[in-house]
Amino acid sequence: MKHSVCLLEAVNLALASEMRRDDSIVLLGEDIGVNGGVFRATASLREEFGLKRVMDTPLAETMIAGLTVGMSTQGLKPVAEIQFMGFIFPALEHIICHAARMRNRTRSRLSCPMVIRAPFGGGIHAPEHHSESTETLLAHIPGLKVVIPSSPARAYGLLLAAMRDPDPVIFLEPKRIYRSVQQEIEDNGVELPIGKCFTLREGSDITLLSWGAMITETLEAAAALKEQGIHCEVIDVASISPLDTETILTSVRKTGRLVIIHEAPRNLGLGAEIAATVAEKALLELQAPIARVTGYDTVMPYFRLENHYLPNTQDIIDAVTQTLEFS
Amino acid sequence: MNTQNHLQFLDCEGVPTQALPKWAEEPDWFLKCYHFMVLARQFDTKAIALQRTGQLGTYASLLGSEGIDVPVALSMQSDDVLVPYYRNHACQIIRGLPLEDAFLYWGGDERGNAAIEMGKDFPNAVPIATQSLHACGVATAMKINNLKQATVTFIGDGGTSKGDFMEALNIAGVWHLPVVFIINNNQWAISVPREIQSAANALADKAIAAGIPGIQVDGNDVIAMREATNQALQRAYEGKGPTLIEAVSYRLCDHTTADDATRYRDNDELKAAWHREPIKRLRGHMVNQGWWDEEKEKALLHEINKTVQKSADNYIKMAPQAVESFFDHMYAELPEHLVEQRDWAVVKAMPGGSHHQEGE
Numbered sequence A: 001m002k003h004s005v006c007l008l009e010a011v012n013l014a015l016a017s018e019m020r021r022d023d024s025i026v027l028l029g030e031d032i033g034v035n036g037g038v039f040r041a042t043a044s045l046r047e048e049f050g051l052k053r054v055m056d057t058p059l060a061e062t063m064i065a066g067l068t069v070g071m072s073t074q075g076l077k078p079v080a081e082i083q084f085m086g087f088i089f090p091a092l093e094h095i096i097c098h099a100a101r102m103r104n105r106t107r108s109r110l111s112c113p114m115v116i117r118a119p120f121g122g123g124i125h126a127p128e129h130h131s132e133s134t135e136t137l138l139a140h141i142p143g144l145k146v147v148i149p150s151s152p153a154r155a156y157g158l159l160l161a162a163m164r165d166p167d168p169v170i171f172l173e174p175k176r177i178y179r180s181v182q183q184e185i186e187d188n189g190v191e192l193p194i195g196k197c198f199t200l201r202e203g204s205d206i207t208l209l210s211w212g213a214m215i216t217e218t219l220e221a222a223a224a225l226k227e228q229g230i231h232c233e234v235i236d237v238a239s240i241s242p243l244d245t246e247t248i249l250t251s252v253r254k255t256g257r258l259v260i261i262h263e264a265p266r267n268l269g270l271g272a273e274i275a276a277t278v279a280e281k282a283l284l285e286l287q288a289p290i291a292r293v294t295g296y297d298t299v300m301p302y303f304r305l306e307n308h309y310l311p312n313t314q315d316i317i318d319a320v321t322q323t324l325e326f327s
Numbered sequence B: 001m002n003t004q005n006h007l008q009f010l011d012c013e014g015v016p017t018q019a020l021p022k023w024a025e026e027p028d029w030f031l032k033c034y035h036f037m038v039l040a041r042q043f044d045t046k047a048i049a050l051q052r053t054g055q056l057g058t059y060a061s062l063l064g065s066e067g068i069d070v071p072v073a074l075s076m077q078s079d080d081v082l083v084p085y086y087r088n089h090a091c092q093i094i095r096g097l098p099l100e101d102a103f104l105y106w107g108g109d110e111r112g113n114a115a116i117e118m119g120k121d122f123p124n125a126v127p128i129a130t131q132s133l134h135a136c137g138v139a140t141a142m143k144i145n146n147l148k149q150a151t152v153t154f155i156g157d158g159g160t161s162k163g164d165f166m167e168a169l170n171i172a173g174v175w176h177l178p179v180v181f182i183i184n185n186n187q188w189a190i191s192v193p194r195e196i197q198s199a200a201n202a203l204a205d206k207a208i209a210a211g212i213p214g215i216q217v218d219g220n221d222v223i224a225m226r227e228a229t230n231q232a233l234q235r236a237y238e239g240k241g242p243t244l245i246e247a248v249s250y251r252l253c254d255h256t257t258a259d260d261a262t263r264y265r266d267n268d269e270l271k272a273a274w275h276r277e278p279i280k281r282l283r284g285h286m287v288n289q290g291w292w293d294e295e296k297e298k299a300l301l302h303e304i305n306k307t308v309q310k311s312a313d314n315y316i317k318m319a320p321q322a323v324e325s326f327f328d329h330m331y332a333e334l335p336e337h338l339v340e341q342r343d344w345a346v347v348k349a350m351p352g353g354s355h356h357q358e359g360e
């Protein structure tokens, strides 16, 4: 059956679909049951799957993450929601010190097949701590996979893959584009691969790499540049860990120019890792220095100034133009 | 040491349920208390109106918490320190936060945290329960510095489920810290009802394991709140250590303007809660005492309405901060790479720049 859904509804569709297929999946989090989540990502799942599979927890992220670790070692596949990524920090001890290493330290006797979902990113005029992009903190942790969808179809397919993955997956949902685009998707239970980039637009002049909500501006910039006869290849990194370096390198070898776009702060953002990898593997094939379009190395401003913090389409166009002008 | 039962002096109509404390014979405190409760509620109404018309961001209404925050703020000394969560604007306003600044904060502007009048009070804690531990740090400093001061910190019923809160009670007990913990038990944490947070009979019972006194108070009864707060503050000033006060109230509003409580909350429950609300109750008591009448009520509403309207107008007229403001307070001295980034941001905000916005 085809559904016309936004990214948020695609998350809901994937959860429902996989819960019907796999009885071991249970959901837990704050306000996810009766209320269906503060963004409605788990709407109506409590009605369909009942109290034991859709659990409203007390307000305690440390507890949520710790329970998730415990459940995942016993044959359940918990999918926990952290209401906003800004509140994931109390959960990090369990994610980093246990979920990420359980397999390794028990030589695979135990493992943590679990998913932690959290909305992230700015641009919705939210209160303090509701707008940051701290995905790098998680991508830096060995043992975790970190996945970020940027369309309804990728949200559906990647969340299915996350729930089927034998290891812990952090699934970060770009809330700025939760409802911005509708897409027809078939609820066919077909997953998309974790650890692979998605080439959204082919082009020969320059490679644009991004993920999450910034994909919107990146595609807009590519469309505008096309009018000037500039052909951008646009790649959605999607899995920021593990990184699909092959697709990235192949594209950069083809275009010789690279702009990396992310909302997160510049310093040690994932752009730095990608740039280092390209420098290591394809330096001599570059025709211009790698450019980064990023947030600043400041605290995310309260929303009145947040648009000054967030990169926009013009910034990407400017970076592309400069990169192309380099000789 | 044990938790005490529900402390109450006034019933829903403002009729005494037991002998009132001596201080309650004088009207002055009640008139002041009433003034600020009405001010808080009118501020709240205005803030919601501004949010609905796109002039304020997501706003956490204080409706239903006036009977907690106002007597607590009036009981504190100015050199005590308030470590709030995000629903204490009534308390903050009494402690000197200009109304304009309260609007600014909810309008997404850091200047709302900057008012010099706030002294050493903390800004709002949005990450739930983190403030409880900061309060213990503040109280530890007071103790080490031999100050006869107290720290007062608030938390919601939901927040009491977090480890931070229990860790805070614990250390406060061990170190006899001069801190007063106040739970605004408004029965809901967004959509999650009180009974899903804890199997404890009373949240005040959480004091037992920490070895500190805990008391459950009717949070719609300003006399009970003043009594309990004063006792707790006295204990703190005298070096006797912390107290946990559970103020039982009800969230008469949505969680924030981004929430719709009708999705999860029974309307009859809300209706019943309005019957217990704190302003009506205090007014009932004041009328019964002969301290208040229609005319005084009208005059007060009119005066406060003018004050709130003026502050809202001032807030709306205020120009946004310069772009560089989000760099300038990152460190005492801005590192080189941030000086460079600040220049980019400033240039981009200029006419013709990629981030130029009309009217800036």
Ligand SMILES: Cc1ncc(C[n+]2csc(CCOP(=O)(O)OP(=O)(O)O)c2C)c(N)n1
Residues within 6 Å of the ligand: A030, A059, A061, A083, A087, B087, B126, B127, B128, B155, B156, B157, B158, B159, B160, B184, B186, B188, B189, B190, B251, B255
């Ligand atoms: C650590 C953390 N987790 C989640 C949230 C999101 N959140 C904001 S308010 C809230 C409910 C708080 O309820 P309660 O403690 O009862 O306080 P109330 O808002 O009712 O006054 C939640 C879950 C948060 N701000 N911080």
Ligand SMILES: [Mg+2]
Residues within 6 Å of the ligand: B156, B157, B158, B184, B185, B186, B187, B188, B189, B190, B251
């Ligand atoms: Mg509450």
